[in-house]
Amino acid sequence: NAGVTQTPKFQVLKTGQSMTLQCAQDMNHEYMSWYRQDPGMGLRLIHYSVGAGITDQGEVPNGYNVSRSTTEDFPLRLLSAAPSQTSVYFCASSYSSGGNTIYFGEGSWLTVV
Amino acid sequence: DQQVKQNSPSLSVQEGRISILNCDYTNSMFDYFLWYKKYPAEGPTFLISISSIKDKNEDGRFTVFLNKSAKHLSLHIVPSQPGDSAVYFCASYNQGGKLIFGQGTELSVKP
Numbered sequence: 001n002a003g004v005t006q007t008p009k010f011q012v013l014k015t016g017q018s019m020t021l022q023c024a025q026d027m028n029h030e031y032m033s034w035y036r037q038d039p040g041m042g043l044r045l046i047h048y049s050v051g052a053g054i055t056d057q058g059e060v061p062n063g064y065n066v067s068r069s070t071t072e073d074f075p076l077r078l079l080s081a082a083p084s085q086t087s088v089y090f091c092a093s094s095y096s097s098g099g100n101t102i103y104f105g106e107g108s109w110l111t112v113v
Numbered sequence: 114d115q116q117v118k119q120n121s122p123s124l125s126v127q128e129g130r131i132s133i134l135n136c137d138y139t140n141s142m143f144d145y146f147l148w149y150k151k152y153p154a155e156g157p158t159f160l161i162s163i164s165s166i167k168d169k170n171e172d173g174r175f176t177v178f179l180n181k182s183a184k185h186l187s188l189h190i191v192p193s194q195p196g197d198s199a200v201y202f203c204a205s206y207n208q209g210g211k212l213i214f215g216q217g218t219e220l221s222v223k224p
Contacts, residue, residue, distance in 0.1 A: 059211075102159065105156050
């Protein structure tokens with residue numbers, strides 16, 4: 001019963017480096033999304049996907065890239081890391097958009113120095 | 114442009130007393146609201162929700178009240194327990210169907 005799995009849990013990057021945060025779910029959910037949590041800002045939507053092959057931007061998409069080649073996986077790519085991307089990242093999935101059956105991963109702590 | 118706002122970053126309550134967490138929203142078209150609870154080093158988990166056709170929804174110790182005219186909702190926890198200490202987020206779906214969150218309120222319940 002894995003639910004939503006995020007890796008890595010912790011990562012330190014240097015400015016300008018690129019990396020990918022992995023997200024996988026085993027619930028056959030169509031809807032997946034990425035949020036970042038910053039002090040005083042709550043959770044802000046970065047990108048989301050309504051199904052394999054379909055992605056769209058959220059509130060704060062700049063500096064991030066996503067793809068959805070399978071139903072299970074929704075990786076988040078940081079193209080050229082900046083200190084402003086230091087944050088906690090959460091992946092979420094649900095059967096569809098709307099409703100309350102949204103499951104979050106445990107988070108990935110990213111520090112950009 | 115924060116469409117869902119939680120203006121109190123923190124709240125401290127004595128065990129056994131009532132905790133009241135507040136949330137305001139700006140768009141009168143929002144019609145479904147959710148509360149999430151988040152412990153440190155864990156992802157948010159769903160707590161309770163309310164549709165705009167209701168003004169109250171209750172689940173055990175948790176009750177959410179919705180005042181549509183004031184664009185305000187509140188979460189009441191009675192009685193509060195130390196295990197309720199967490200960050201609470203209110204959220205709603207915007208007109209694009211995206212789930213947007215408030216800033217969060219950190220609740221501390223003291224024994």
